Amino acid sequence: MTQRSARAAVFSAGSWGTAVAKIMADAGGDVVVHARRSEIADAINTRHRNPGYFPDIELPASLTATTDPAAALDGADYLVLSIPAQSLRTSLAAWAPHIGPDTVIVSLMKGIELGSGKRASEVITEVTGVHRDRVAVLSGPNLAREIMAGQPAAATIACPDENAARRVQQACHTLYFRPYTSTDVTGCELGGAVKNVIALAVGIASGMGMGDNASAMLITRGLAETTRLAMAMGAHPATLSGLAGLGDLVATCSSPLSRNRTFGTHLGSGMSVEQATAATRQTTEGVKSAEAILAMAYEHDVEMPITTVISALLHDKITLDEAAAALMQRPPKPER
Template identity: 80%
Template sequence: MSQHRPARAAVFSAGSWGTAAAKILADAGTTVIVHARRSEIADAINHHHRNPSYFPDVDLPTSLTATTDPAAALKDADYLVLSIPAQSLRASLATWSPHIGPDTVIVSLMKGIEQGTGKRASEVIAEVTGVNANRIAVLSGPNLAREIMDGQPAAATVACPDEAAARRFQAACHTSYFRPYTSTDVIGCEMGGAVKNVIALATGIAHGMNLGHNAAAMLITRGLAEAIRLATAMGADPATLAGLSGIGDLVATCTSPLSRNRTFGSHLGQGMTVEETTAVTRQTTEGVKSAEAILNLARAHDVEMPITQIISALLHEKISLDEAAAALMQRPPKPER
């Protein structure tokens, strides 16, 4: 990156979190181009400085532009910031990969595990692009997009094996309302972000069934234990799960009505089927897509994840809602640690 120009970031794509991330970067002084799939979204961002599909009421920085051309978005980009559904990452990245520059750092905002392979987003990125791990970073934390768009305070962890690269991206997205911290524990950040979505489905179900705050606190706490067990078995530092990308993200996603996964779970808890809930849920709910992949990872690493197991069974209609609630309480008692 030249010392004589601001950092340049290409944000793919113009969804809820992608738009929020683009706003953060632009507010931090980074030059931002958003890649939108639909020309009407790109035109609205360029001419009206708004994203009508997600935040029609929020003005975007005038320095933020958009395009439907991936090559144009990636031209001279210091950062490729990826905010797309985890299950479409591989195919999309294969299309975009030829346009990625030799020094571009790829930053994943994704919080899902690929079905079939059990790979984390950073692993898929490395596999598809051939980019060295030192050029692949992860941004993860308690980051509800609506609150960020409103300028409410938030923080996150930027994880990259190359500390210097993490610090550069930290500077590129540090604003008065958004505080990024750095880490080298990519596995811990990604697994915290993925597992919390499944636990949020469980707390949403408890909310929908009116099971109370004690039940929610129990699920959050025992869900954190599941995330720590799996992440550390995969090589993460357990301390990462006590940070922003672990318990921080878990609490926000499990307790906020703005959370997609909690909302999806709440619909299930009120008696809607998975199909009915999917039909009324406009945005990607990563926990639904990733639950079985996470459970398969747990089995491969010989890790017990009872909440994840129950949620996966419920999503695949192997057990009923009442059976799921009963199963969560009928676990054999044992020492907490």
Template identity: 85%
Template sequence: MSQNRPARAAVFSAGSWGTAVAKILADAGTDVIVHARRSEIADAINTHHRNPGYFPDIELPAALTATTDPATALDGPDFLVLSIPAQTLRTNLAAWAPHIGDDTVIVSLMKGIEQSSHLRASQIITEVTGLSADRVAVLSGPNLAREIMDGRPAAATVACPDEDAARRFQQACHTPYFRPYTSTDVAGCELGGAVKNVIALAVGIASGMGLGDNATAMLITRGLAETTRLAMALGAHPATLAGLSGMGDLVATCSSPLSRNRTFGTHLGRGLSVEQAAAATRQTTEGVKSAEAILALAHAHDIEMPITEVISTLLHEKVTLAQAAAALMQRPPKPER
């Protein structure tokens, strides 16, 4: 990236979070092109500076452009920012990989674990593209897309083994309303982001059942404990889980009605089936897709994750809501750790 020109970023794709990060980057002075699957979305961004699929009321920066052609989007960006469902990453990235430049850093916004392999997004990226881990970064934190589109203050962590790459992306997305920090703990950031979605499902269920604020606080606190146990077993630093991509993301996702995972859980807690909750939520809910894979990781490393285990069982409709709540409350008493 030359010091004489702005950074360039390609954002795949034009969903709610991808659009929000594209806006952040453009507001930070980065040249941004968005890859949209649907031509009507790309046309609306280019012509009207709006994304009618997600934020029809928000005007996007005029310099932000869009295309449906991945080769055009990948013509020389410094950063390829991926914001697609974790379960479709492998297939999509295989198609895009031939167009990725030799110096492009890939930045993952994804907060899920692949069901078939139990791999994190950064691991899938290196596996599919053959790139070194130093070329792959993660952006994660308490970032509700709607609030960011409204210009409300937020912060996040940019994690990459290459500290210089993390700092370059930090500079490319630093605005008056969005404050990025850097880290080298990719595993901690990714696991914090993935497991918090499952905990948010549990909090939503508790809310839908009317179990009260004490139950919510219990689930958030014990959810952080099991997230930290798993992350540390996989090489993460405990401080990461106490930071923006750990506790920060967990609190935001569990507390806000803007959270799709919490909303999905609330539907379940009110008696909807998994299929009915999916129809009512209408957007990708990574916790539903990742719960079983996260639990498999926990079993492989002999880590206790009781909330994740109950949620995984509930999502497969093997227990009732009452049985799920009882399973958590009737566990043997033990020291807090």
């Protein structure tokens, strides 16, 4: 008997959702993308293109699209969520009745919910009622444009249930995409969320004309404060030195393809938050999550100077020059 291909429902048709949908289709899966706009779904089905993000790249024939969430989730082995963290709760509440009893939910989101301070996996279990062993997180140095072009990349897939993590790993493993497994969901999610704030800082420094030394300083000290928070919340320090920590941090802080770094560069060049938002045109999770991450740091009594300065800058509490001075004029101390 021929084994049935794994079926994945990917919500939504943004850049990263489309990239993971392509990965899973290339890995042999039957993939349905849920698109909010009918013209995007029609283009994927008829022209095998996503004109909103990758009009120049052909999608696999096994990748289709629909605007109907129930149709997308019908028989799905995996529900892959790639939507803004701040809209997750409301959107997922509408989709939850269509999720199958054995469907594994895979979060691609790298943000913290404002107000509650919850990570995406926590929001998912709270809204859907599924056991945490059915919720996985995929995180790593994954720039969507490079992956769509078939360039090599790797990621960490974290789930409390190692067997579930291995199933997702198999569903995502291609010649160009190498997934590793982990059980440290907290570390993976915090690494993915905080690195966006650090990338804002690196972009700001670049926009202000600072050099590679400043970028390296921010990346290194950003990793230090990310690790402090993650360990205070029960994560394993090795996770933060792996793909979901250091790997994701370096890619997001270094690449012009990174929307968070790009947003920061706009700020550093003198744009307001509103102007930078308009110029970036995509969801920039670091802008939304900085305040929530800082609240987590206060709750766990963790010092996060870069996050503190970026949050203050985003809320017009300090100027660019004051932000730079606040970081450089901190009292000297041992590195460890």
